[in-house]
Amino acid sequence: MKEDHRHPLRDAHTDRSSAKAVPDTPQTRAPEYRLAFADDDFLCRDELRPVRLQLELLKPQMIQDERGIESTIVMFGGARIPEPAKKDSARTKTLADLSRFYDEARDFARLMTEKSNGRENVIVTGGGPGVMEAGNRGAIDAGGASIGLNIVLPFEQAPNEYVTPELCFNFHYFAIRKMHFLMRARAICVFPGGFGTMDELFEALTLIQTGRMERVPFLLFGREFWEKIINWDALSDAGTISAEDLELFRFVETAEEAIDAIDNWGDTNLRDSVPGR
DSSP: OOOOOOSSSOOHHHHHHHHTTSOOOHHHHSGGGSOGGGOHHHHTSGGGHHHHHHHHHHHHHHHHHHTTOOOEEEEEOOTTOOOGGGGGGOSSHHHHHHTHHHHHHHHHHHHHHHHOOSSSSEEEEOSSSTHHHHHHHHHHHTTOOOEEEEEOOSSOOOOOTTSOGGGEEEESOHHHHHHHHHHTEEEEEEOSOOHHHHHHHHHHHHHHHTTSSOOOOEEEEOHHHHHHHOOHHHHHHHTSSOGGGGGSOEEEOSHHHHHHHHHTTTSSOTTTTSTTO
16 A cells, blocks of 8 residues: 655554564553554454444545546356366365356356456455465466455365455455455456355346446356345245345356456346247
């Protein structure tokens, strides 16, 4: 993040360094003497949760602004989906069969990045393995940058190696992370996945359905998977959603189909125009 010294006042970095060189006394050793903004224990107190929420909102926002990123293409999908070369090690036959979507995700990210100018339609993923890795990897294939929005989990994990390091962020709060996924979204692409993918899918659909977010191209890769997992028509028949809500998204199978759907999203009856529908 760039430094800002436009004011004449002594800056926080300088004082933080100076505070480390104070005489060692009982007073200076006391936790209460620490600078508030340099005191990790203080910042992690329950009462400071509003400040931490604000910091997690501000840091990725400011860095992306400084990088000139205006819009993103969001890629959600399962962390457990292997690349085809490793599908023999998949936990289930279904995961092995779904490995084709790793390649589709990689191809889609590559094609979108080739169309991007580095500021618009930048690929953003959750920064983890599986489909997320494929998305960041595809951006690398095209010689472009991509964003990874990682989150701290109870088990050991790390960002995938293809995320642009300067655009790799780590979160404590799921809610703020999901805000950053959607704040610049020009399109949302959802690949097969588990609980996390479902959470992201339905939150984004709910925001669009309720008018809290502008309608953007919303693509579900793999009709067979999604229609097996979710009975969309049953929701409509039951009246718990409107029939028109089924027009908020479109099924696609390949990267090329997805690109075409995004380019022609303004056309009517998109869902009915999908081959085989």
